[in-house]
Structures are given as structure tokens and as C-alpha cells.
Amino acid sequence: MKPPTTQGFPKTNKQQTPQFDDNPEMTKLLIFAGSTRQHSFNRQLAHAVAAMARTSGADVTHLELSTLDIPLYNADLEARGTPPDVIRLKETMDAHPAWIICSPEYNGSYTGLLKNTIDWASSPIKGHPVWGDSSKPFEGKVVGLLSASNGALGGLRSLSHLNPLMQNLHCWVCPRQFALAHAGEAFAAEGQLQSDRNRQAVQSVVDQVIWAAQRLS
Numbered sequence: 001m002k003p004p005t006t007q008g009f010p011k012t013n014k015q016q017t018p019q020f021d022d023n024p025e026m027t028k029l030l031i032f033a034g035s036t037r038q039h040s041f042n043r044q045l046a047h048a049v050a051a052m053a054r055t056s057g058a059d060v061t062h063l064e065l066s067t068l069d070i071p072l073y074n075a076d077l078e079a080r081g082t083p084p085d086v087i088r089l090k091e092t093m094d095a096h097p098a099w100i101i102c103s104p105e106y107n108g109s110y111t112g113l114l115k116n117t118i119d120w121a122s123s124p125i126k127g128h129p130v131w132g133d134s135s136k137p138f139e140g141k142v143v144g145l146l147s148a149s150n151g152a153l154g155g156l157r158s159l160s161h162l163n164p165l166m167q168n169l170h171c172w173v174c175p176r177q178f179a180l181a182h183a184g185e186a187f188a189a190e191g192q193l194q195s196d197r198n199r200q201a202v203q204s205v206v207d208q209v210i211w212a213a214q215r216l217s
């Protein structure tokens with residue numbers, strides 16, 4: 001008789017990282033940060049998350065938004081032709097059933113960079129055989145949300161705005177989220193998170209994203 005599959009979300013503790021062996025297929029996970037700043041805390045967090053997710057068995061793509069040549073959204077500009085990197089972005093998003101976004105907080109919300117990236121990705125390309133449907137790169141994606149800031153709230157308020165945005169685009173937003181406070185002191189020289197508490201909190205988001213993607217995609 002087949003053993004029962006895990007019904008609930010696996011619990012993590014210090015000793016044990018859950019194994020997702022009831023579905024051996026590797027989850028394709030896209031990770032990106034809403035900042036292009038050289039010493040960005042959110043970019044550092046995205047790096048640390050990518051390493052943790054690889055250890056947890058995910059097939060990780062770490063996208064740096066600085067590698068995309070995407071202008072500020074303007075419908076007149078779009079009418080003259082969607083920039084090739086927007087199509088590259090849509091393809092990359094679409095190829096990954098699970099995403100983790102590391103969001104900075106600007107004025108109690110997420111960054112203009114993140115909004116601009118998502119706006120372009122969600123804009124339909126008129127008459128295009130694949131990208132004529134605006135919801136295509138978003139519908140049904142399992143999305144984990146993290147933030148980082150040097151402040152005491154860790155950029156938490158950016159997530160309160162990013163949650164409804166991603167839900168509006170028909171993503172499954174994972175309920176487990178984490179805001180990394182005092183980010184200036186959070187990373188070791190090699191880039192990993194220094195404290196057990198922060199590592200466990202981030203790992204629990206990674207685990208839930210993988211767990212949900214294996215069931216919802």
C-alpha cells in the first residue's frame with residue numbers, strides 16, 4: 001500500500017529541513033529583488049534565498065532586474081513596439097511556476113522599479129499569438145514575498161501593498177512572509193544570513209513556496 005502523502009504544510013525546526021520527496025520533480029523557482037542598487041539589501045537577500053532554495057531542491061533562476069533594458073511604462077511607447085526585454089521578462093516569468101520577490105520599502109510601499117516591471121509584464125501585446133493575454137505570465141503562479149530594510153519593520157509595509165497587487169494578477173500569494181529588519185547587520189561577509197532566527201524565517205517562506213508550487217502547478 002502507498003504511504004499517505006503529507007496533508008498539511010511540513011513544519012520546520014532547527015534540526016530538520018522538510019524534504020519534498022512526495023513529489024520528486026524539481027520546482028522551477030524565479031527569484032528577483034525590486035532594487036538595482038549595488039549594495040541593495042534586497043539583492044543580498046535574493047542571493048541568500050537562492051542559495052537556500054537550491055539546498056532545498058528547487059531549480060532556481062535568480063533574475064537581476066538590472067540586466068533588463070526596460071523603460072518607464074508608456075502606452076504610446078508600447079504602441080510603437082514592446083521592448084524585446086519585456087518579452088524576455090514575460091517568458092522568464094511564465095517558465096517558472098513559483099516566484100519569490102524581495103521587496104524594498106519606499107514611502108511605505110514597494111518601489112517604482114517593481115511596479116514598472118510588473119506593469120510591463122502584465123500589459124497585453126495586441127495581436128501577439130502568445131502574449132495577447134495579459135494574465136499569462138501571472139495566472140496561478142505561487143508567489144512568496146520577502147522584504148528587507150535597515151529599519152525596525154524590515155520593509156513590512158511594502159508587502160502590505162504587494163500582496164493585493166499580486167492577488168489582483170491572480171497569483172497564489174503564500175501566507176508565510178517575512179520582513180528582514182536591521183538588514184545592514186543581517187548578512188555575513190559571504191552573503192548568508194547570520195542569525196538562526198532570520199535564516200529560519202526565510203527558510204519557512206522558501207519551504208512554503210516550494211510546497212505550494214508542487215501542489216498548485
Ligand SMILES: Cc1cc2nc3c(=O)[nH]c(=O)nc-3n(C[C@H](O)[C@H](O)[C@H](O)COP(=O)(O)O)c2cc1C
Nearest residue numbers: 035037040041042043104105106107108149151155
Ligand atoms: C524614496 C525612498 C523612500 C523610502 N522610504 C522608506 C520607508 O518608507 N520605509 C523604510 O523602511 N525605508 C524607506 N526607505 C529606505 C529604503 O528602504 C532603503 O534605502 C533600502 O535599503 C532600499 O532597499 P535596497 O537596499 O534593497 O535598495 C526609503 C528610501 C527611499 C530612496
